[in-house]
Amino acid sequence: MSEPLPSDNLRIAGLYIYPVKSCRGIHLDEIQLTQRGFSHDREWMVVRPDGTFLTQREAARLALVETVISAEALEILAPDHGGMRLDLKIRPGEVTKCEVVIWKERCPALDMGPDAAAWFTDFLGFRVRLVRFDPKFRRLSDPVWTGASEAENLFSDGFPILILSEESLADLNSRITGPPLTMERFRPNLVIAGTAAYGEDRMESLMAGTATFRIVKPCTRCVITNTDPISGVRGEEPLRTLETYRRDERLGGVTFGQNAIITDGVGDVLHTDMSLMAWGPG
Numbered sequence: 001m002s003e004p005l006p007s008d009n010l011r012i013a014g015l016y017i018y019p020v021k022s023c024r025g026i027h028l029d030e031i032q033l034t035q036r037g038f039s040h041d042r043e044w045m046v047v048r049p050d051g052t053f054l055t056q057r058e059a060a061r062l063a064l065v066e067t068v069i070s071a072e073a074l075e076i077l078a079p080d081h082g083g084m085r086l087d088l089k090i091r092p093g094e095v096t097k098c099e100v101v102i103w104k105e106r107c108p109a110l111d112m113g114p115d116a117a118a119w120f121t122d123f124l125g126f127r128v129r130l131v132r133f134d135p136k137f138r139r140l141s142d143p144v145w146t147g148a149s150e151a152e153n154l155f156s157d158g159f160p161i162l163i164l165s166e167e168s169l170a171d172l173n174s175r176i177t178g179p180p181l182t183m184e185r186f187r188p189n190l191v192i193a194g195t196a197a198y199g200e201d202r203m204e205s206l207m208a209g210t211a212t213f214r215i216v217k218p219c220t221r222c223v224i225t226n227t228d229p230i231s232g233v234r235g236e237e238p239l240r241t242l243e244t245y246r247r248d249e250r251l252g253g254v255t256f257g258q259n260a261i262i263t264d265g266v267g268d269v270l271h272t273d274m275s276l277m278a279w280g281p282g
Contacts, residue, residue, distance in 0.1 A: 211265025
C-alpha cells in the first residue's frame, strides 16, 4: 500500500510541451491538463510519405526546428529556413484524413497540406509530410503498464507525461566529463525538484493541487538524448555514462525519468513552483 513520502520542499520546477513530435519544446510557466496529457503536447508529427513516423533518431536536424504556440496558431521556424504558420482551428474541407504509423500502431491523422510538407521536405532534404492528431481518435497507452486505467495520448511514444527531477540530472552531470547537459536534452513534460537524485524512481504517484499522476513505467532512453538540442550535433553522451549505472535488463535499455498517466485533475492548470505531494511503497 502506498504511503506519503517526505515532500516538504517538493515542487514543480519546469513544464514543457513539444507541439511537433521530435522538434524543439517550449518551456512554459503554466499548462492545462487535458484528457490526453499537457495541452498541445505532440499534437503534430512529421511522417514519411508512407505515413511512418519520423524522429530525431533518423533525422537529428529536427532538433533545430522551433515551435511557438498561441491561442490561434502554431508557428514553426528553423535557422536560415524561415517559418510557417498553421491555424489551430480545424476547418472542414481544409485538411485530408490519412493513416500514420507510430512503432507498430496505426492511427488516423489529418494531413496539414502541401505547403507544410514542402517546408519540412526542403529543410530535411527528403520527402516528408506533416500531420496532426485526429481529435476523434482515442489512442491508449499500453494496458500492460497502465492496468485498468485508460490513459489517452496524442503522438507521444507511449505515455502522456514524462517526469524527471533536477536532482537526477545534477547527479548525471556530476558523472560526465565535459559541459553539463541541459534538461531540454531529455524532453520531459514535468520537471520536479526537492527530492533525492532518482527520487522519481521511488514514487508511485504525485499530486499537484487536485491533479494526480500515476507513475507507470521507467523511461528507456535512445540516441535522441545524445543529440545537442541547440546544434543538432550527435555525440556519445549521456548514453555512454548512463550505460555504466542505469542499465535495466528487464526493459533492455538505460532508464532516466519516469512515464506517468493522469488519473485526476483534467482541466486543472499547473504552474511552476507549485507544491507537490508524493506517494511510494509502504
